[in-house]
Amino acid sequence: MPKCKYDWPEAGERKLIGKRIGRVDGPAKTSGKAKYTYDINLPGMLYGKILRSPYAHCKITTLDTSAAESMPGVKAVRKIQDVGAEIQWAGDEIVAVAAESPDMARDALDKIKIEFEQLPHLVHEEDLSKVGDHGKTAGGEKAGDPDKAFSDPDVVISEGYYGIATITHCCLESHGSVAEWTGPDTLKTYFSTQNVSGIPGEVGEALRQAGIDVKNNNIETICQYIGGGFGSKFGADRWGIENARLAKLAGKPVKLLLERDMDLEVAGARPSSYAKIKVAAKKDGTIVAWQSDSWGTGGPAGTGMPPLPYVFTGIPNKVTRHTSVSTNTGPARAWRAPNHPQAAVLTMGALEDLAAKLNMDPLEFFSKNADLVGDRAEVYRQELSKAAELIDWKKNWHPPGQSTSGSVKRGLGISLHTWGGRGHNSNCNVNIHPDGSVEVNLGSQDLGTGTRTVITIVAAETLGLPLEAIELNIGDTKYPASGASGGSTTVGGVSASTRRGCVDALDQLFAAVAPSLGVPAEELVAVGGKIQAKADSSKSLTWKQACAKLGVKTIQATGKNPGPCKLGDSGVGGVEIADVSVDTETGIVKINKMVCVQDCGLIIDLKTAESQCYGALIMGITYALFEQKVMDEATGRMLNPNMEFYKLAGIGDIGELVVHMMTGPGYDERGTIGLGEPPVISPGAAISNAVANALGVRVPTLPITPEKVLAALEKGGVA
C-alpha cells in the first residue's frame, strides 16, 4: 500500500520529532522579555477596575456613580448592572471605571454609592440534605441488572462516600485584556486567552448588541504569551467586553486585568463532586456491579454528572443517579480534563476500597479487571506493569493500615485515567521566500504547553531544515484561524495543519528546482538543509540555492486540519501511582514519590511532553492536598481569595517525580494525540488511595487536609 503523502516520517528518518528539544521561547520567557497581556503598556493607557457585588445573592436598590465620574483622572464610568438587577454570586460585576492610574481607579470605586437588598443564598452543597430546591435530578444511567447483581450472596460489596471540593484555576496571570480603538471602528485587543481566533467574533457580537458598530474583521486579537489558562480563558468574558466599551468611551486604550481576589472568586472554578458509591465483585476480584448517587455544584448552573464509573465502563450491571446543585458561587469553568479528575477520585477510591475488602492487592485487582476498560485493555495492563516497576510496588506495597510501626505511616495508591485528545480545526499558512526564509503562520496560541516548539519542530522536520530556519508567527488574528487550546486538541490540530502545509509548500519548491537538477520533482527530498535526488545525493542544491530558483515568487501553501492522511487519533490512557507518608499525630501528608505512565500516540517533543506530565503531577498534588475554594456560610463570600490561604504546592512539597511516556511501535503509528489533560486526572485519586492504604481508613474527600486525616483516624484505621 503506498504511503499517504502527508504521513509522519518513519522512525528511522526522524531528525527532530520525538527528541528532547528545549522550548523555542525559553530565552524570551526566562529573560523576562516575553510580553504577556498584563505587560502591555500603551501611550496614554488608562487602567480599568470593577466594582463588584459584596453579597452572594442580592438586588441592587440604589446606585450613584456621579461622585466617581467627577473625580480628576477618571475618564470613563460604566454601569454594567443597574438598580433592580438580581445578582447570583459575590463578585459579580456592577460598575466599570477607567482612570489614569490603578490607584485612581480604585479611589473611584470607593466613591460609588450603592445599596443592596440581601436575599437568601446557598454556598455549600456537600450536605445534600440542606440544599432544598437548589438540587435537581440531572441524569443517570442503568445497564444490566444491578439489584440482582448486588443481591447475589457470592459477591463482596463495598460501600463508601467520596468527594472532591470546588477549586479555582488560579492562573498566575489574571484574566483580562488591553483594548485600544485604533480608529472609530477598528479595535485592537490584547487578551489573555486560550482562543485567539475566537475572540473577535465574541467581542464583535457583544459590541454590536450594545450598539457599537464594528465588524469582526476590524477587531484584532493578540496573545503572544499567556500566564496560565487551564480551561478558564476561552471566552472574552464580561470584563473583556466592558473593557472594549470603556476604551471606546474614554477614547484611550484601557488595561483591565482582574485583581487576584476576584480572579479566584469569579474567574475560575472546577465543579465539586461527591458520591455515595456501592460496588460489588466476585470473590476472585471480578467487578460485577456499580451503583452511585452523585452530586456537585458548578455555581448557579449546577453541574453535570462526571463519567461514572470511570475508565471501567464495562462493569456489566450499573446504575448511576446524579443531582445538580445550583449555588450562589462564581460560575464553573472548564478545568483541565473537565469532570475527569472528579470521576477518578470517586471511582478509583471506591474500587481500591473494594480491593481492600477482597483482601486483594489493588495492582492485581486493576490488572484483573482491565478488560472492563474496553479495547485498550492491553495498553492499560502494560502501563500498570510499568508504573508498578517504577514505584517498586512489590517491595513497597503492604495491605491497608499495615505500615511499619511508628506514627508516620506509608502507603501506595493507584489510579487510571483516559482522555480523547483529537486534533482541532487548524489552518497553517506556509511561505517559502526566494531568499530561503521560511514563515509559518497560525492564529494559534501557546499556553506554555510547548505549542510554538511543536509547530517549529514539525515545520523544520518536514522541510529538512534546522529549527532556527523557521520563523513562526502565532498569537494574532492576522494569521489563519486555528482552534481554541482546550481539551488537549492543540498539538493534534497544529501539528497536522503544519505538516500538510509544509509538504504542499515543499512540493512547489521541488517543482521549481526539478528542471535544474534534471530529476523529476517526485524523486526529490528535503534533508539536511538540501534539496536532493532520493537516489543520488550528489544531485543536490542547498536550501538557499533551491529557493533562489523561485526568482521573485514566494511559495504559499495552506495546510488544514482535518485533512487527508491519518496524522492523529483520539483516546489515550495512563496510570499513576502515589507513594505517601502520613503523620498520624499531625495529620500531615507528605509525597514521597509519584509515578506517571502515559501514552499519547506520536510524541513531537519528548521534553515538553514530559514537562506536561511533571506539571500535571504537581498540579495534582496541589489539588489533592491543598486546594479548596472555601465559602463562608454567613456572608456567602469566598474566605480565601488570595494566595496565602488559597494554597499552591511549593517546590518543597512535591517529592520525587517519575514520568514514563509510552512510545515506539504500537503508539507512534497512531499519530499525534493531545496530552494537556490526561496526566492531571489521576494524581488526586492516586494520592487519596495512598493515604487510605497508609492509614487503613479512607479520608473521604479532597483536599486531604491534616484536619480531615485526624477526623478519619477518629473513626478507625491505624492510630
Next chain:
Amino acid sequence: MKRKKQKPKEVATRRESLTRRDFLKGASVAVSGGLLITEAQAAASPPGPEAVAGPGPVPITLKVNGKPHKLNLEPRVTLLDALRLRLDLTGAKRVCDRGVCGACTVIMDGKPVYACNLLAIQAEGHDIVTVEGLSHGDELHPVMAAFIEHDAQQCGFCTPGFVVACKAFLDKHPNPTLQEIERGLGGNLCRCGTYAGIRPAVLEAAKSMKGGKAHA
C-alpha cells in the same frame, strides 16, 4: 462600597502628620516581608517639612539595573508598579500583589525582595536589579540557560521571579544541596508545576556560575 484598604494606602494616609523619618520607620513596619529600613538609613534623611512627601506625586530617583531613573510618583505607588508601569520593566510580574508568590522578585542591594511589598519611595537610594538586568542582548544568565535546558518553565509567568530568586540564592549559596534549594526557593510559587525542572536547573546553574560546585 467599602474596599479593604491596601497597605500602601494606609501608609500614605498616615503620612500627613509624620516626618519623613517617622514615615519611613512606620512604612518599614507596615510592609512586612519587605526590606527593613534601618534606623541609620532613616536618620540619614533630613527631618523637616520639606521632606514630607505626598499625597500627590513626589520626585524620586530609582537606580535600576545600574541606571538612575527620575520619576514623579505618588508615595503610595509600589516598587512593582513603578517598574512595570513607569519604566516598562515588565519582567517582574504582578500576581498575588501581597508578598506571597514571588513572581515580582527583584534584587535590592543584593537581597531578593518582593517588589509588590515595597513602596517605590522605599527603594530610593538602593540598588535595584530586575530580571532585565541579568541578560545582555542574546547573552543569557547561566540561571536562564539552565532553566531552558531543564525546561523549568511552562506558561513562564512565574519564571522571571524564579530566575531572579535563584540568582540571589546562588550568590549566597554557591554549593547548594537539594534541601537548601527547596527551602531557599520556597518563597516562589508556580501554577503549571515546573518545580521538577527547576530543581535540576538550579543545581546546574550553581555549577556553571563562577565558583559554584553543586552536589545533590
